[in-house]
Amino acid sequence: MNALVLLNGFSLNSDMKKKVFITGASSGIGEYLAYAYAKRGYFIGLVARRRDRLEKVGTHCSELGGQIKIYAIDVLKGDDCKTAIDNFISLPGDMDSIYANAGVGSPDGLSSGSAENMNHVLSVNILGVTNTVMPFIPHLKEIQDGKIAVISSVASFRGLAHHAAYSGSKAAVRNISQGWSTALYKHGISVTAVCPGFIKSEMTGDNEFPMPFLMETHVAVQKIIRAVDRRKKVFIFPWQMKYFMVPLMKWAPDWMFRKVGM
Numbered sequence: 001m002n003a004l005v006l007l008n009g010f011s012l013n014s015d016m017k018k019k020v021f022i023t024g025a026s027s028g029i030g031e032y033l034a035y036a037y038a039k040r041g042y043f044i045g046l047v048a049r050r051r052d053r054l055e056k057v058g059t060h061c062s063e064l065g066g067q068i069k070i071y072a073i074d075v076l077k078g079d080d081c082k083t084a085i086d087n088f089i090s091l092p093g094d095m096d097s098i099y100a101n102a103g104v105g106s107p108d109g110l111s112s113g114s115a116e117n118m119n120h121v122l123s124v125n126i127l128g129v130t131n132t133v134m135p136f137i138p139h140l141k142e143i144q145d146g147k148i149a150v151i152s153s154v155a156s157f158r159g160l161a162h163h164a165a166y167s168g169s170k171a172a173v174r175n176i177s178q179g180w181s182t183a184l185y186k187h188g189i190s191v192t193a194v195c196p197g198f199i200k201s202e203m204t205g206d207n208e209f210p211m212p213f214l215m216e217t218h219v220a221v222q223k224i225i226r227a228v229d230r231r232k233k234v235f236i237f238p239w240q241m242k243y244f245m246v247p248l249m250k251w252a253p254d255w256m257f258r259k260v261g262m
């Protein structure tokens with residue numbers, strides 16, 4: 001039987017699960033976020049395109065103690081996102097956190113004569129975030145609570161040569177996150193722009209360039225969850241990136257970047 005706790009006139013069902021919605025949950029950071037929340041006994045909405053991968057992640061989440069619901073959708077399809085989110089909101093439990101994490105990274109293809117690569121990166125990394133967050137906002141305002149995490153990047157602090165779409169998209173979502181954070185504060189909703197350095201994942205798996213301070217995925221997600229739970233506005237990590245790399249990216253002269261081709 002559910003235990004009912006009365007707190008200042010509000011009733012809180014202590015057996016009610018907390019819910020977390022994670023896009024990009026089929027691999028990398030999203031997958032490990034799901035495992036971390038499963039260990040906490042959360043009800044997890046798993047979102048990505050590859051259903052088979054989501055099912056594997058879901059099975060492991062269940063083994064770890066979580067409850068799951070799979071949404072095999074493309075975050076570029078706004079109507080599908082809205083339908084999935086309305087469904088997830090309607091399921092039992094209290095909405096706790098939303099991770100707009102799905103993202104892609106590929107070179108701009110400057111010599112291709114086509115905007116296709118850049119447009120894809122810009123669309124997934126920006127519209128994928130708005131398609132994920134906007135449908136939740138009326139519900140979060142109603143409950144006057146909720147934590148939104150937008151996964152930006154250390155790359156957002158400078159327009160990168162050959163990855164301008166990626167760095168530009170991450171700057172855009174960091175900025176959007178800041179606006180949301182200011183506007184939603186009075187409703188008890190926090191918005192955290194998460195800016196990781198290099199984290200082990202499918203995305204970084206193929207990188208041939210050096211990746212300083214590369215972090216294990218399970219370590220990274222613990223840090224991310226802590227920052228989101230503390231309702232930080234911007235979270236840049238690891239600390240070496242925050243205190244050395246980001247200032248360098250902001251203030252170092254252009255000729256230095258031309259020299260290293262970055």
Ligand SMILES: NC(=O)c1ccc[n+]([C@@H]2O[C@H](COP(=O)([O-])OP(=O)(O)OC[C@H]3O[C@@H](n4cnc5c(N)ncnc54)[C@H](OP(=O)(O)O)[C@@H]3O)[C@@H](O)[C@H]2O)c1
Binds near residue numbers: 053073152197203
């Ligand atoms: N790893 C790093 O070093 C690093 C650093 C800074 C920021 N980030 C950011 O962290 C986030 C997660 O990336 P990751 O490193 O964990 O890479 P990853 O392993 O490649 O994961 C990317 C996730 O996004 C999903 N995704 C891509 N396009 C999608 C679409 N159109 N619709 C739905 N889902 C889509 C992928 O699933 P499907 O292919 O199954 O759809 C996958 O689950 C990204 O936003 C990335 O930019 C990563």
